[in-house]
Amino acid sequence: MMKRKTIIAIIGGGAQTCTQEACDIAFKVGKLLIDNGYRVISGGYGGIMEAVSKGARSSEKHQDGDIIGVIQSLQPNDANEYCDIVIATGMSYARNQIITASGDAVVAIGGGSGTLSEIAFAWQIGKPIFAFNIQGWSGELVGKKLDNKRSDTIISIDSPENLVNLLKRL
Amino acid sequence: MMKRKTIIAIIGGGAQTCTQEACDIAFKVGKLLIDNGYRVISGGYGGIMEAVSKGARSSEKHQDGDIIGVIQSLQPNDANEYCDIVIATGMSYARNQIITASGDAVVAIGGGSGTLSEIAFAWQIGKPIFAFNIQGWSGELVGKKLDNKRSDTIISIDSPENLVNLLKRL
Amino acid sequence: MMKRKTIIAIIGGGAQTCTQEACDIAFKVGKLLIDNGYRVISGGYGGIMEAVSKGARSSEKHQDGDIIGVIQSLQPNDANEYCDIVIATGMSYARNQIITASGDAVVAIGGGSGTLSEIAFAWQIGKPIFAFNIQGWSGELVGKKLDNKRSDTIISIDSPENLVNLLKRL
Amino acid sequence: MMKRKTIIAIIGGGAQTCTQEACDIAFKVGKLLIDNGYRVISGGYGGIMEAVSKGARSSEKHQDGDIIGVIQSLQPNDANEYCDIVIATGMSYARNQIITASGDAVVAIGGGSGTLSEIAFAWQIGKPIFAFNIQGWSGELVGKKLDNKRSDTIISIDSPENLVNLLKRL
Numbered sequence: 001m002m003k004r005k006t007i008i009a010i011i012g013g014g015a016q017t018c019t020q021e022a023c024d025i026a027f028k029v030g031k032l033l034i035d036n037g038y039r040v041i042s043g044g045y046g047g048i049m050e051a052v053s054k055g056a057r058s059s060e061k062h063q064d065g066d067i068i069g070v071i072q073s074l075q076p077n078d079a080n081e082y083c084d085i086v087i088a089t090g091m092s093y094a095r096n097q098i099i100t101a102s103g104d105a106v107v108a109i110g111g112g113s114g115t116l117s118e119i120a121f122a123w124q125i126g127k128p129i130f131a132f133n134i135q136g137w138s139g140e141l142v143g144k145k146l147d148n149k150r151s152d153t154i155i156s157i158d159s160p161e162n163l164v165n166l167l168k169r170l
Numbered sequence: 171m172m173k174r175k176t177i178i179a180i181i182g183g184g185a186q187t188c189t190q191e192a193c194d195i196a197f198k199v200g201k202l203l204i205d206n207g208y209r210v211i212s213g214g215y216g217g218i219m220e221a222v223s224k225g226a227r228s229s230e231k232h233q234d235g236d237i238i239g240v241i242q243s244l245q246p247n248d249a250n251e252y253c254d255i256v257i258a259t260g261m262s263y264a265r266n267q268i269i270t271a272s273g274d275a276v277v278a279i280g281g282g283s284g285t286l287s288e289i290a291f292a293w294q295i296g297k298p299i300f301a302f303n304i305q306g307w308s309g310e311l312v313g314k315k316l317d318n319k320r321s322d323t324i325i326s327i328d329s330p331e332n333l334v335n336l337l338k339r340l
Numbered sequence: 341m342m343k344r345k346t347i348i349a350i351i352g353g354g355a356q357t358c359t360q361e362a363c364d365i366a367f368k369v370g371k372l373l374i375d376n377g378y379r380v381i382s383g384g385y386g387g388i389m390e391a392v393s394k395g396a397r398s399s400e401k402h403q404d405g406d407i408i409g410v411i412q413s414l415q416p417n418d419a420n421e422y423c424d425i426v427i428a429t430g431m432s433y434a435r436n437q438i439i440t441a442s443g444d445a446v447v448a449i450g451g452g453s454g455t456l457s458e459i460a461f462a463w464q465i466g467k468p469i470f471a472f473n474i475q476g477w478s479g480e481l482v483g484k485k486l487d488n489k490r491s492d493t494i495i496s497i498d499s500p501e502n503l504v505n506l507l508k509r510l
Numbered sequence: 511m512m513k514r515k516t517i518i519a520i521i522g523g524g525a526q527t528c529t530q531e532a533c534d535i536a537f538k539v540g541k542l543l544i545d546n547g548y549r550v551i552s553g554g555y556g557g558i559m560e561a562v563s564k565g566a567r568s569s570e571k572h573q574d575g576d577i578i579g580v581i582q583s584l585q586p587n588d589a590n591e592y593c594d595i596v597i598a599t600g601m602s603y604a605r606n607q608i609i610t611a612s613g614d615a616v617v618a619i620g621g622g623s624g625t626l627s628e629i630a631f632a633w634q635i636g637k638p639i640f641a642f643n644i645q646g647w648s649g650e651l652v653g654k655k656l657d658n659k660r661s662d663t664i665i666s667i668d669s670p671e672n673l674v675n676l677l678k679r680l
Contacts, residue, residue, distance in 0.1 A: 004586075004593070004594060004595070004596070005574065005594075007595070013317075016319075017317055017318065017319070039575070039595070063573065063574065063575060064515065064573065064575060065515075065549075065573060065574060065575015065576060065594065065595070066575060068595065068597075070597070074432060074607075074611045074635055076514075076611075076612065076614075083514070084514060084515075084575065085514070085517070085549070085575070085578065085595070086514070086612065087578075087580070087597055087608060087612050088608070088611040088612045089599075089607075089608050089611070090431065090432035090433065090434065090607055090608070090611055091264065091267075091430065091431050091432070091434065091601070091604075091607075091608075092267065092414060092430035092431070093267055093291055093294055093295070093430065094261065094264035094267045094430065094431065094601075097261075097262065097263055097264045097584075097599075097600055097601075098597060098598065098599050098600070098601075098608075101584045101586075101598040101599070101600055102586065102596065102597050102598050104586075112316060112317025112318070112319065113290045113293040113294050113316035113317050113319065114290070114294055116286065116287075116290040116316060117286075117287045117290035117291055117294070120283045120284070120286040120287035120290060121263055121287055123283040124263055124283045124284055124287070125263070125584055137316075146282060146283040146286060146307075147183075147187055147282025147283050148187065148282070149186075149187070149282065149283065174416075174423070174424060174425070174426070175404065175405075175424075177425070209405075209425070233403065233404065233405065234345065234403065234405060235379075235403060235404060235405015235406060235424065235425070236405060238425065238427075240427070244437075244441045244465055244602060246344075246441075246442065246444075253344070254344060254345075254405065255344070255347070255379070255405070255408065255425070256344070256442065257408075257410070257427055257438060257442050258438070258441040258442045259429075259437075259438050259441070260437055260438070260441055260601065260602035260603065260604065261431070261434075261438075261600065261601050261602070261604060262584060262600035262601070263600065264600065264601060267414075267429075267430055267431075268427060268428065268429050268430070268431075268438075271414045271416075271428040271429070271430055272416065272426065272427050272428045274416075295414055353657075356659075357657055357658065357659070431604065431607075432607065433607050433631055433634055433635070434601065434604035434607045437601075437602065437603050437604045452656060452657025452658070452659065453630045453633040453634045453656035453657050453659065454630070454634055456626065456627075456630040456656060457626075457627045457630035457631055457634070460623045460624070460626040460627035460630060461603055461627055463623040464603055464623050464624055464627070465603070477656075486622060486623035486626060486647075487523075487527055487622025487623050488527065488622070489526075489527070489622065489623065
């Protein structure tokens with residue numbers, strides 16, 4: 001099979017819930033992932049989803065098609081403007097399953113109940129989960145297991161650089 | 171509008187993950203909910219889903235149609251034998267959204283990552299959430315908020331009788 | 341396994357598109373199916389979906405739980421008032437897959453593009469398809485095959501009585 | 511808003527059902543669409559989906575990220591090898607809604623019941639539909655309306671060049 005670029009799913013709070021700290025991290029994560037040859041996939045809306053997409057756009061290595069947003073509605077125009085590709089699902093929150101299943105790894109940056117449902121999905125389908133040790137569900141769950149179905153734990157991340165170093169070892 | 175029976179969504183671990191304590195509670199919850207005129211909806215498979223359905227069947231007040239299973243696959247025969255009605259979704263874990271959206275309230279009994287995704291969905295769409303204070307995600311989250319989108323908390327439940335008393339006040 | 345009531349999926353046009361002829365048939369089909377011990381499942385909204393549910397309610401044999409509506413939205417109250425049980429999917433038109441997968445057989449009564457998508461789904465997943473020989477996609481497709489994946493054809497139906505007679509032989 | 515590349519959804523039969531004629535057309539369509547600056551999205555499996563993706567790869571203008579496959583399963587590796595990006599839905603046939611909703615226009619090339627469900631979805635959500643006038647559902651429906659919800663018809667296409675000319679006028 002031809003080699004496909006690795007896709008990293010970024011999850012975190014929307015425009016109403018994300019902290020400035022989480023948004024700043026998301027921007028840097030987006031930039032650094034593209035700098036290092038990854039694609040990013042997110043929920044395509046505001047907050048962390050917009051910050052990671054904007055950061056990805058800011059990378060000098062950004063190529064059109066590197067930034068994917070998978071949105072709840074049937075209207076591609078509902079996505080943030082930094083997505084190169086919009087997948088319109090019409091599935092409401094069930095689109096969270098699609099984001100996590102389409103990523104080769106999942107990275108949580110803060111987040112509320114929506115992020116929590118995505119971490120749970122990612123766990124169920126066996127994706128490696130990286131979680132920033134900050135306020136929100138990512139910080140709550142670092143180093144933990146969600147149940148005994150897996151032998152690994154949710155990996156604690158301290159910085160965007162730390163994340164990329166660990167991703168390279170996957 | 172004609173009055174419809176209230177539907178209670180019961181969530182918890184499958185056959186591999188549920189504890190005996192959780193299964194015993196689920197059986198009693200199923201019976202008591204039917205005794206008190208509710209319908210039950212669950213994920214339709216084993217473990218808690220089977221125990222609550224079996225308990226519901228054991229109620230003298232059980233009427234055909236009171237027990238609904240919403241399953242991941244497209245094959246109704248994959249459901250446990252105690253479901254009166256099987257909704258076959260073909261949506262994998264995304265069917266968790268449907269279980270919580272179709273219940274007027276959600277009751278968590280123990281549970282692992284699947285249950286956690288359902289609690290998160292229920293929170294996102296504003297459903298009242300009742301959680302048994304036992305091992306598993308239901309116990310972990312009693313009395314907590316998943317984020318600041320809601321002003322209420324996940325309600326701690328000590329017994330099936332306690333649950334029914336609180337449901338009657340809804 | 342305990343025997344479950346057979347569920348018949350009824351598909352057809354919504355409030356804007358269904359003809360009076362189709363609605364009259366749907367009412368009679370709903371009544372006759374319940375008279376004969378079946379459950380009915382539909383899309384839970386207006387038009388044919390409401391007519392079949394209303395007809396089902398009019399049967400003397402109707403038991404609470406016999407009429408199921410599987411709706412597009414996350415809000416059970418969006419369903420018509422004759423549904424005993426509402427399954428709220430939040431999946432938009434993708435809920436059409438769930439209606440056809442949950443029925444043991446599928447019955448088309450007239451219908452536009454939504455009904456056509458349901459007939460196509462039913463064909464793909466191997467459900468027996470009965471189609472009233474009237475205006476709309478059900479009439480267009482009587483006696484036809486949608487492709488060569490199946491050896492049977494879409495069965496032409498002339499009357500609600502004819503339908504029930506054929507269903508009994510399944 | 512930053513301008514996103516227009517995405518064209520290509521639908522048609524899988525490996526078992528597509529004709530050689532349809533596959534040859536799909537290959538040329540894929541190549542020509544990329545030559546002209548479009549992205550392509552398909553169901554990501556075999557037959558037409560593979561042919562259009564392979565054709566797209568053969569274009570000198572192909573850039574990584576131009577070819578998207580939206581698959582039924584949760585396993586990205588189930589997609590054909592020519593997809594640049596795989597969206598794994600876990601939604602079975604319901605993923606057909608996502609393909610059509612994510613395209614700015616939909617192009618049908620032959621096809622059986624799966625393609626028919628996608629044409630029906632595309633009609634329901636108001637997407638322009640172009641259909642090759644060949645054997646299969648695309649040919650059956652050229653020049654037709656699926657119901658009266660729209661005033662336009664399914665547009666008959668004679669050649670890949672004809673398609674691109676019409677797309678440019680959208």
